[in-house]
Amino acid sequence: MLKIGVIGCGFIGGQICKAIDKGIIDAELYALCDSSESRVQELTASLKKYSPTSMTIEELLQNVDLVIECASQKAVRLIVPQALEAGRNVMVMSVGALADEELRERLFTLAKQNNCKLYFPSGAVAGIDGINSASAAEISSVTLTTRKPPMGLAGAPHVKALGIKLETIEKETLLFEGPAAEAVKAFPANVNVAATISLAGIGFERTKVRVIADPALSRNVHEITVEGEFGKLSTRVENLPSPENPKTSYLAALSAISTLKKILSPVQIGT
Ligand SMILES: NC(=O)C1=CN([C@@H]2O[C@H](COP(=O)(O)OP(=O)(O)OC[C@H]3O[C@@H](n4cnc5c(N)ncnc54)[C@H](OP(=O)(O)O)[C@@H]3O)[C@@H](O)[C@H]2O)C=CC1
Ligand SMILES: O=C([O-])CC(=O)C(=O)O
Known part of the structure; x- marks a missing residue:
């Protein structure tokens, strides 16, 4: 065994x-x-x-x-x-x-x-299977948009470096936009999924990531959009966060x- x-x-x-x-x-x-x-x-x-x-x-x-x-x-x-x-x-x-x-x-x-x-x-995402298949031909763009309740982003180096006060965020706020290579360093406990998407698709520089803090949310939402020779793929998962570690989704x-x-x-x- x-x-x-x-x-x-x-x-x-x-x-x-x-x-x-x-x-x-x-x-x-x-x-x-x-x-x-x-x-x-x-x-x-x-x-x-x-x-x-x-x-x-x-x-x-x-x-x-x-x-x-x-x-x-x-x-x-x-x-x-x-x-x-x-x-x-x-x-x-x-x-x-x-x-x-x-x-x-x-x-x-x-x-x-x-x-x-x-x-x-x-x-915590859906669609890696589709990206893997699509990568057998040309992929022109991959975008991940991650939305989390503000406190689910607590402790992230990007939040600390910019002195962002998560507890005072009152409406949907874009905290980060850039390549996956930077996103996973800025939010190491929040967007590992960006790395998996990059490995499956077009790499860490061409994969674009947006991280949004949204106080109206109780779930971690990941949306992926991929375009390429195969056509277009869109996925959206509304994840229940783990009660033990709200940064991490049960999925x-x-x-x-x-x-x-x-x-x-x-x-x-x-x-
Ligand atoms: N691929 C994906 O889609 C996802 C990946 N993740 C990542 O998976 C990992 C685990 O997530 P999760 O279970 O929620 O995290 P937790 O914080 O709940 O658990 C991680 C545990 O590992 C321990 N640990 C950290 N570093 C070491 C080390 N060098 N040697 C031994 N133990 C260590 C931590 O201890 P201590 O607290 O003392 O550091 C903690 O007990 C995280 O890196 C997370 O970011 C999470 C969600 C999705
Ligand atoms: O669990 C999630 O929603 C995603 C996550 O934290 C990660 O990819 O690091």
Whole structure:
């Protein structure tokens, strides 16, 4: 049975572990790692079937078949190269880290050299399948518009750097407009989806992103528009935010669970 190690025991990590524990994913939950040991213990205590071992990153990488990163962009830079060097397959949630071209090339080269797979779930958006298909021909434009309740954007470097007072925003306000390469740095915990869209489509410089704070919203809304030789594609998802981490939508965790099921299934549906 596939041994899974989860790095990051927050909302997404917790949902993945619970899905494995319930038998929704036919794999063994072998190890956990988090910067906070109490978070590991709390998650382990909530499980019924598995009692994964709390490990350091180095121990975890030596002991599992598939490493799941659901921690932070910083963690991707630290962990994913080591995991691939150790010959492990890796699922990455903090995809925004791949806006760094040097890191991206390194990870893709290491995956190839070591015959490993890198998985990037669709996350909190719909339409990655369509972008993948469309990219087999010419794509002329890709735009992501993300709308979140203002406090869902709290702590973002862009918000801090500009001194934006989120609590005083009274109407829909455009906070950022620019290429995905900049968006994922400006909002590292909010628009990782922009990175996944960039990887599937026309890259981090040509993918355009708008981030809007809207106090009228209670959901995280992601809209994608793609135009190309295939025609035009538009998707819109109104995501319920996680009650534990309002920056993250529930669908993002479900997409990780669904990707795990796909990895383990002999039947592959969709692009
Ligand atoms: N691809 C996508 O569509 C989406 C991606 N994401 C991204 O996925 C990641 C996980 O999201 P979520 O579960 O909501 O986040 P949470 O903040 O709920 O959980 C992340 C956990 O990982 C821990 N952590 C961070 N860095 C490290 C590290 N280097 N080593 C060990 N543990 C670490 C955190 O600890 P501490 O709090 O102490 O830092 C925290 O406990 C985030 O980067 C998020 O931005 C989220 C939504 C959608
Ligand atoms: O969960 C979401 O709505 C999207 C998100 O935070 C991200 O892509 O980083």
